Amino acid sequence: MKMYRTVIFSILALGSVLWTSAGAAQAEPVKVRIGYGTALHGEVAKVLAKSDIAKRHGLDVEATFFQYGPPQIEALVSKSIDLAFTSLVPTASYLAKRPGAVVTIASLGAAAHGLVVPASSPVKTLRDFKGKTIAVAFGTDSYIDLLVSLKAVGLIRDADVKVVNVPPNEQPAALEQKLADGVVLREPQLQKFLDRGAREIQRWPHHLWVIARAEFLAEHSEIRRLLVDALGEAAVYVASHPSQAAEWFAEDLRLAPKLVETIAAKNPLFANAKTPGDISVKVPAEIKTFASRRARELVEFGIAQKPPEFVF
Amino acid sequence: MAATAHEQLALQSLRTSIPWTRPSAPGLGAIALDGLSVRFAGGRGETVALANVDLAIAPGEFVAILGPSGCGKSTLLNVIAGFEHPSAGRVLVDGAPVTAPGPERPVVFQQHSLFPWMTALDNVAFGLRMAGQASARERARHYLGLVGLADFHHRYPHELSGGMQQRVGLARALAVEPSILLMDEPFGALDAQTRVLMQEQLLRLWEQWRHTVVFVTHDIDEAIFLADRIMVFGLLPNVLCGAFDVDLPRPRGRGARASACYQGLYDALFDLIRQESLKTFGAADTVTAS
Amino acid sequence: MRSLVRAGLLGFLGIALLLAAWTIAARKLDNAILLPPPTALLAGLRETLVDGTLARDLAASLKRVLCGFGLAATTALALVLTTVSFRPMRQLVLPVLALLRPIPPIAWVPIAILWFGLGDSPSYFVTAVAAFFPIFINSLAGVGTVEEQHLRAARCLGAGRLALIRFVYLPSALPNVFTGLKVGLGQSWMAVVTAELIAAQSGLGYMIELNRLQLETPRVLVGMLVIAVVGALMTLSLSWAETLLFPWRQQHRRKGAIG
Numbered sequence: 001m002k003m004y005r006t007v008i009f010s011i012l013a014l015g016s017v018l019w020t021s022a023g024a025a026q027a028e029p030v031k032v033r034i035g036y037g038t039a040l041h042g043e044v045a046k047v048l049a050k051s052d053i054a055k056r057h058g059l060d061v062e063a064t065f066f067q068y069g070p071p072q073i074e075a076l077v078s079k080s081i082d083l084a085f086t087s088l089v090p091t092a093s094y095l096a097k098r099p100g101a102v103v104t105i106a107s108l109g110a111a112a113h114g115l116v117v118p119a120s121s122p123v124k125t126l127r128d129f130k131g132k133t134i135a136v137a138f139g140t141d142s143y144i145d146l147l148v149s150l151k152a153v154g155l156i157r158d159a160d161v162k163v164v165n166v167p168p169n170e171q172p173a174a175l176e177q178k179l180a181d182g183v184v185l186r187e188p189q190l191q192k193f194l195d196r197g198a199r200e201i202q203r204w205p206h207h208l209w210v211i212a213r214a215e216f217l218a219e220h221s222e223i224r225r226l227l228v229d230a231l232g233e234a235a236v237y238v239a240s241h242p243s244q245a246a247e248w249f250a251e252d253l254r255l256a257p258k259l260v261e262t263i264a265a266k267n268p269l270f271a272n273a274k275t276p277g278d279i280s281v282k283v284p285a286e287i288k289t290f291a292s293r294r295a296r297e298l299v300e301f302g303i304a305q306k307p308p309e310f311v312f
Numbered sequence: 313m314a315a316t317a318h319e320q321l322a323l324q325s326l327r328t329s330i331p332w333t334r335p336s337a338p339g340l341g342a343i344a345l346d347g348l349s350v351r352f353a354g355g356r357g358e359t360v361a362l363a364n365v366d367l368a369i370a371p372g373e374f375v376a377i378l379g380p381s382g383c384g385k386s387t388l389l390n391v392i393a394g395f396e397h398p399s400a401g402r403v404l405v406d407g408a409p410v411t412a413p414g415p416e417r418p419v420v421f422q423q424h425s426l427f428p429w430m431t432a433l434d435n436v437a438f439g440l441r442m443a444g445q446a447s448a449r450e451r452a453r454h455y456l457g458l459v460g461l462a463d464f465h466h467r468y469p470h471e472l473s474g475g476m477q478q479r480v481g482l483a484r485a486l487a488v489e490p491s492i493l494l495m496d497e498p499f500g501a502l503d504a505q506t507r508v509l510m511q512e513q514l515l516r517l518w519e520q521w522r523h524t525v526v527f528v529t530h531d532i533d534e535a536i537f538l539a540d541r542i543m544v545f546g547l548l549p550n551v552l553c554g555a556f557d558v559d560l561p562r563p564r565g566r567g568a569r570a571s572a573c574y575q576g577l578y579d580a581l582f583d584l585i586r587q588e589s590l591k592t593f594g595a596a597d598t599v600t601a602s
Numbered sequence: 603m604r605s606l607v608r609a610g611l612l613g614f615l616g617i618a619l620l621l622a623a624w625t626i627a628a629r630k631l632d633n634a635i636l637l638p639p640p641t642a643l644l645a646g647l648r649e650t651l652v653d654g655t656l657a658r659d660l661a662a663s664l665k666r667v668l669c670g671f672g673l674a675a676t677t678a679l680a681l682v683l684t685t686v687s688f689r690p691m692r693q694l695v696l697p698v699l700a701l702l703r704p705i706p707p708i709a710w711v712p713i714a715i716l717w718f719g720l721g722d723s724p725s726y727f728v729t730a731v732a733a734f735f736p737i738f739i740n741s742l743a744g745v746g747t748v749e750e751q752h753l754r755a756a757r758c759l760g761a762g763r764l765a766l767i768r769f770v771y772l773p774s775a776l777p778n779v780f781t782g783l784k785v786g787l788g789q790s791w792m793a794v795v796t797a798e799l800i801a802a803q804s805g806l807g808y809m810i811e812l813n814r815l816q817l818e819t820p821r822v823l824v825g826m827l828v829i830a831v832v833g834a835l836m837t838l839s840l841s842w843a844e845t846l847l848f849p850w851r852q853q854h855r856r857k858g859a860i861g
Contacts, residue, residue, distance in 0.1 A: 070814075070815045073817065074814075074817075077633070077635045077636060077817070078636065093815070093816055093817055094635075094817060096817075097634060097635050097817045097818075098633070098634070098635060133720075135720075138812065138815050139815035139816065162803075164720060164803050165803070165808075165811070165812070165815075166720070170715070170800075173715070173716065174720070177716060177719065179715070179719045179720045180720065303816060393754075393758055394757075394758070395754055395757075395758075412757070413754065413757040413758035414758065414760060415758070415759055415760035417758065418758045418759055419754065419755070419758045421751055421754075421755065424749070424751055425751045425752065425754075425755045426755075427752060427755070427756075427769070427770070427773070428850035429773040429774075429776075429848075429850065438756070438759055438761075438769070439759035439760055442759055442760035442761050442762075442765060443760055468849060468850055469850065470849065470850040484755075484759070485759075488759060488760065494758075
């Protein structure tokens with residue numbers, strides 16, 4: 001009798017375990033609304049949206065294209081998106097106002113942004129911009145990088161150099177119409193204009209990462225792990241199917257896929273990996289260090305009152 | 313009715329400061345209409361506003377133009393004024409044809425003809441300014457005084473009653489010292505009491521001045537009280553269908569209305585006008601006179 | 603007197619209720635980026651007044667509006683005069699204007715930037731475009747409202763063509779011209795803010811855009827508030843000037859004249 005009870009209980013226990021785990025496997029995929037912009041990690045976002053990677057990790061991805069970081073932050077504030085493919089400065093702007101609002105869950109390498117001038121320009125170095133105008137998108141990493149570099153050569157904004165706000169959509173026009181003496185462009189637009197004959201004065205790396213709403217992460221227990229795994233797999237996909245990924249992304253950018261592919265190849269995330277297995281989206285220590293520095297720079301240039309605290 | 317103290321004072325000041333002269337040499341202000349016809353092209357063919365009018369008005373005569381609505385009285389005035397042109401025939405003033413409006417023949421309109429953006433004084437001074445007169449405003453002040461509105465010189469038309477506006481309009485026309493005064497139902501929009509007062513004032517002024525007056529009205533009482541002669545215009549066709557001399561002695565006061573001569577004239581005019589008016593009413597719509 | 607006091611009290615009460623509701627909502631939302639409490643707005647107002655940025659941006663916007671408006675007014679009035687005087691001009695100009703009119707000022711911003719570059723110039727253009735059509739259309743209509751009676755009265759008192767224009771046409775049209783100027787100024791004001799959102803480096807629109815990028819919602823609201831208040835003041839002062847300049851146009855509202 002005792003043995004029968006044990007067997008029946010075991011079968012029931014096993015059955016319920018199987019039942020719940022099966023149920024878990026067939027559970028509703030979690031809806032994730034992601035925002036991405038013209039920065040190069042948009043490729044990864046497109047891969048998530050277009051391939052079945054997300055589905056296999058139990059995620060139902062809905063992707064929205066934004067011009068750049070700041071509008072994505074607004075979308076996070078209004079809870080229209082849950083995940084944003086952005087960079088440090090937009091994230092810091094949000095955290096300065098609402099500490100702990102977003103969490104950095106993945107790092108996707110770096111692209112670049114650069115200060116360019118028309119081919120015919122007399123400007124040769126950063127110092128030559130004294131008394132001139134530079135167009136840059138305010139509220140982004142390119143803005144802070146520019147201010148830091150200007151300060152390093154002894155140029156103060158407004159006093160020595162006029163720095164005007166031109167969002168990425170208007171930047172090509174600003175350069176072509178010579179509306180400013182120099183424009184800070186981001187990849188892949190940067191390469192496009194360099195190919196057309198514009199001259200680069202200075203270049204900075206553009207660190208790319210992914211942030212998620214803290215509230216969103218709290219709502220679903222396993223979601224962070226699922227997201228990081230999905231992002232990792234998507235990054236591997238970009239490394240192993242560079243043309244397809246470039247084609248998907250280039251469509252949004254209205255650029256030639258070949259151009260996107262060339263620049264994506266330069267991303268240290270992919271370039272430094274010998275095999276796809278080497279690709280990790282975990283936020284490395286150097287980025288965290290850089291983030292602290294960036295937080296101080298924001299205070300230095302009056303964007304924040306006190307250094308914002310990044311959450312990893 | 314005697315002039316008010318105010319007006320007496322105004323007349324006095326006028327006499328002493330500005331030599332009182334007849335505005336133009338005597339004998340000016342004759343109007344002749346010779347076979348005048350006025351036709352308007354309309355949506356449904358032509359309308360004949362006036363048909364073949366022959367009329368002669370002597371200088372200094374006060375003529376009333378009477379008739380039912382639509383008989384062309386206003387058109388007649390407009391043609392003499394120069395606002396409209398004859399389709400056939402001629403309008404002559406002192407032998408010369410009328411081609412355009414001018415200050416020899418100003419018009420006093422029924423209402424809303426004062427310039428609302430000018431004060432009463434500036435309205436009256438307007439014609440003088442157009443003539444290039446120096447001290448136009450000073451002269452205008454006197455004319456405003458003549459109609460008893462000296463104290464209202466700074467008021468705008470919208471601040472004046474209907475009667476006062478008409479007095480300003482009259483002063484404005486008199487200020488240019490015309491040989492002919494044209495008046496298009498000038499008291500038609502006023503209440504009965506004001507109308508009577510205005511008629512009396514008009515006569516007082518005219519008797520000093522004696523310019524030719526062509527006075528359009530639909531009011532028989534008004535016509536008899538004011539005019540030397542009454543011309544009645546009919547309907548369909550719009551022709552001159554009666555001319556009546558008014559044999560009442562001047563100056564005319566309230567008593568004039570009671571006289572037998574007045575009554576007889578009134579009845580004659582009434583019947584004639586009624587007869588013409590009935591032409592536009594269907595016979596079955598009217599109550600036959602007993 | 604009592605009704606005035608009561609009206610004042612009720613108005614005050616309305617605003618107080620709004621502020622109370624706002625404070626409660628802000629507290630519940632607890633998100634200074636979405637809805638800052640009124641106190642944050644006031645703090646932002648004080649800060650921008652003290653550091654002079656509000657005055658500077660307001661002055662920049664006003665300067666652009668007045669310049670663009672002035673440009674529009676002179677162009678529109680000159681065009682009206684020529685259109686009225688010469689028939690072929692009318693037939694030439696009106697169809698073109700009818701075609702351009704439906705384009706909202708904001709749609710002109712991109713091309714203004716291309717033609718005039720960054721800075722003040724595109725704003726002058728956009729504010730001028732915004733003001734031009736109301737001024738032109740109202741002024742033209744004003745010329746049409748002249749009363750036949752006034753023309754006749756003037757003519758039979760000896761007025762020639764020039765005198766008619768100066769003493770009858772112009773004063774008759776002036777109230778409508780003024781209406782056009784009033785509406786045009788309001789349109790200019792709205793247009794300058796939208797132009798500044800994109801093209802400028804100073805001004806209230808720029809202030810809003812800059813603070814938006816930094817998620818400084820209190821200052822965004824300060825910008826909006828100043829835009830609203832200044833816009834209202836402009837309209838009110840012009841309406842008041844209108845009643846002073848053209849008292850005869852209010853006559854249907856008056857209780858009755860003396861006499």
